[in-house]
Amino acid sequence: MTQRSIQMDEKIISRVDLLNICQDVIEKGNTLLTPGVADYSVVKDVSNLNLDASALPSKISYKSYVFPRTEPVLYYKRSKNDVQLIDVNIDSKKIVILGAKPCDANSLNIMKHLFNWDYSDEFFNMRAKNFIVIGLMCSHFDEYCFCTSVGSSPVSEKGSDIFLIPLDENNYAMKIITDKGKEFITPYSGYLKSGDENRSKRITENVKQPDVAFDSSEVYKWLGENFESPKWEGVGNLCLSCAQCAFVCPVCHCFDITDEDYSYTEGRRMKNWDGCQFGNFTLHASGHNPRDIQSKRYRQRVNHKFRYYVNKFGEILCTGCGRCSRGCPVSVDIKEIVSNCKNDQKELR
Amino acid sequence: MKELIKHARELLENGEVAAVIGYRQVSAKRTKPVIITDPEETSALVFNEYCLNNLAVYLTKARIKLLCKKNDKVLKLAITAKPCDVHSIVALIQENQIDRDTIHIISFNCHGVAKDFGFDFNGDNLASKCITCETHKPLYYDALFGEVKETPQASDTALARIKEIESMPHNERFEFFKSEFDKCIKCYACRAVCPLCYCQRCITDKTIPCWIETSSHQRGNFAWNVIRAFHLSGRCTGCGECDRACPADIPLSLINRKMSMEAKNLFSFVSGRSLETPTLVGSYNEKDNNELFM
Numbered sequence: 001m002t003q004r005s006i007q008m009d010e011k012i013i014s015r016v017d018l019l020n021i022c023q024d025v026i027e028k029g030n031t032l033l034t035p036g037v038a039d040y041s042v043v044k045d046v047s048n049l050n051l052d053a054s055a056l057p058s059k060i061s062y063k064s065y066v067f068p069r070t071e072p073v074l075y076y077k078r079s080k081n082d083v084q085l086i087d088v089n090i091d092s093k094k095i096v097i098l099g100a101k102p103c104d105a106n107s108l109n110i111m112k113h114l115f116n117w118d119y120s121d122e123f124f125n126m127r128a129k130n131f132i133v134i135g136l137m138c139s140h141f142d143e144y145c146f147c148t149s150v151g152s153s154p155v156s157e158k159g160s161d162i163f164l165i166p167l168d169e170n171n172y173a174m175k176i177i178t179d180k181g182k183e184f185i186t187p188y189s190g191y192l193k194s195g196d197e198n199r200s201k202r203i204t205e206n207v208k209q210p211d212v213a214f215d216s217s218e219v220y221k222w223l224g225e226n227f228e229s230p231k232w233e234g235v236g237n238l239c240l241s242c243a244q245c246a247f248v249c250p251v252c253h254c255f256d257i258t259d260e261d262y263s264y265t266e267g268r269r270m271k272n273w274d275g276c277q278f279g280n281f282t283l284h285a286s287g288h289n290p291r292d293i294q295s296k297r298y299r300q301r302v303n304h305k306f307r308y309y310v311n312k313f314g315e316i317l318c319t320g321c322g323r324c325s326r327g328c329p330v331s332v333d334i335k336e337i338v339s340n341c342k343n344d345q346k347e348l349r
Numbered sequence: 350m351k352e353l354i355k356h357a358r359e360l361l362e363n364g365e366v367a368a369v370i371g372y373r374q375v376s377a378k379r380t381k382p383v384i385i386t387d388p389e390e391t392s393a394l395v396f397n398e399y400c401l402n403n404l405a406v407y408l409t410k411a412r413i414k415l416l417c418k419k420n421d422k423v424l425k426l427a428i429t430a431k432p433c434d435v436h437s438i439v440a441l442i443q444e445n446q447i448d449r450d451t452i453h454i455i456s457f458n459c460h461g462v463a464k465d466f467g468f469d470f471n472g473d474n475l476a477s478k479c480i481t482c483e484t485h486k487p488l489y490y491d492a493l494f495g496e497v498k499e500t501p502q503a504s505d506t507a508l509a510r511i512k513e514i515e516s517m518p519h520n521e522r523f524e525f526f527k528s529e530f531d532k533c534i535k536c537y538a539c540r541a542v543c544p545l546c547y548c549q550r551c552i553t554d555k556t557i558p559c560w561i562e563t564s565s566h567q568r569g570n571f572a573w574n575v576i577r578a579f580h581l582s583g584r585c586t587g588c589g590e591c592d593r594a595c596p597a598d599i600p601l602s603l604i605n606r607k608m609s610m611e612a613k614n615l616f617s618f619v620s621g622r623s624l625e626t627p628t629l630v631g632s633y634n635e636k637d638n639n640e641l642f643m
Contacts, residue, residue: 037598038532038596038597038598039532039597059596059597059598060534060596060597064534069534069535069565070564070565070566070569143376234384236412237384237410237412237413237416238381238382238383238384240406240538240541240542241541242536242537242538242540242541242542242594243535243536243537243538244536244538244541244594244596246536247534247535247536247596248536248596256563258556258559258563258564260562260564270563270564272535272563272564272565273534273535273565275536278537279554280554293412294412327538327594327596329402329538329541329542329590329593329594330381330382330402330542331375331379331380331381331382331402331466332381333375333381349383
């Protein structure tokens, strides 16, 4: 995963030429992703590309293309005195994502800490290595967006290999951010014209940005001092214990390992998404459950994102995309909850 | 709104109820559930076209039932419910999950709600269930507020879609459901929002033996969505919350509505409409239609 930033002049590319590049990506047999309403989808026809910077983020992030919701990690065969393990061939196809929101683009950089901490997860790493993120400046924001509160912004290039800024209806400023981005775009350099940084700067400087809703270092401190706070009961009463928030999140990464038998002698071991709001997430075989009630589970979610991950990896486990809140069936708003992580609030809900 | 707030306040102040489950406004076109125990907070209560949640889902939660226990006494629980949410409450009472005497139903004359938060309330954005709604006035209530207003006109596109799916050849229909269920990410939001998915332990959480594969692959997704459809057949009251909650936009209410249509055609039964009739699954009649048995 090369994320070394490189210094390169800004370029300009027309929309038509951008589509030509996309067409070539598809024709070479690679996967091209574009954001949709519900999910990111694989593009078969470039006329279906979504390059609208003002679009609402899709309901589901694109993490499933790097960290699938379900995948086999090994196959097994049992015989009388032996168990034979068979490795899985990891699909190493190149995946290009065009039009990633800045809040999505940085997701792999945040998740890679976890997948390379005590064990190097070859499944995640192999896909991340072959993943090219072409970010697009974002001009959407609603009451749920809070990227600016977690160290990002609608014009953040963090996590993008190439970053696009719409200059007018037909042209984009293109910034080549990483070596991987440079390597990807070099064969297409004929399409690129030299750009003017001042022109794109004028646009990025004038993008409406969500107000900063909270100070993450204060939240960090409050969480450390209020583990046993009765305030968690409010949101604990409301939350219905589904995993919508975790599964649409671009950086939630918990998984469960389970075996699936095909027959008495053969089967496979699966790695499946899991969510910390499920009651049985921490249920022990003994029957004991350390997070037996919903308020403890919600407390875990907030602590993991804004305290534990910071302790362990130095980054907040949140990109401020607001998906979890926008989609929450009972409208639990993480921005509101985290903003209220201070002493003068009566209850978190 | 004033009447609602006054009523809720009195209930709490007089110690008649332990808590009021209602809606509060969070932005112009969005409300969220709120559980109020302090009379001062009742001023936040609202009822309007953006009260989408079916709050009956909270009635079976152990933590909410706990709120009602005060000094060895068990107090009532007040709930604000749209007429269609009252259907869910009726179904829960019929299935012995809650006791009618412990619930204080605050209901409204309803002319429909928006299909989702953020949409203008009009015929184009009317919730699917409101298009064919016949109960603008609740069938059961302890307090009733609001005037009857006209529901915006809209065409029943969901029914047209059901007819279309019904008319598909078998393999085409299978492909349709395959492509829809492929989108499922198994977040179980559909289960979480459903008032009638009240099992303490869902079949999909059982691992020994593992009846439903937890993997969100085609087989696992089919198993989950089909078993949910079966478990809700003749029980679903059509609140449409699963549809709204699904992050993958799977049209779950088409399946549930189709099953409800079957229950009505075969057994003349509509779930959650009467406290006097037994449940469909819980009753047996020799004269029942047996076309379904092979």
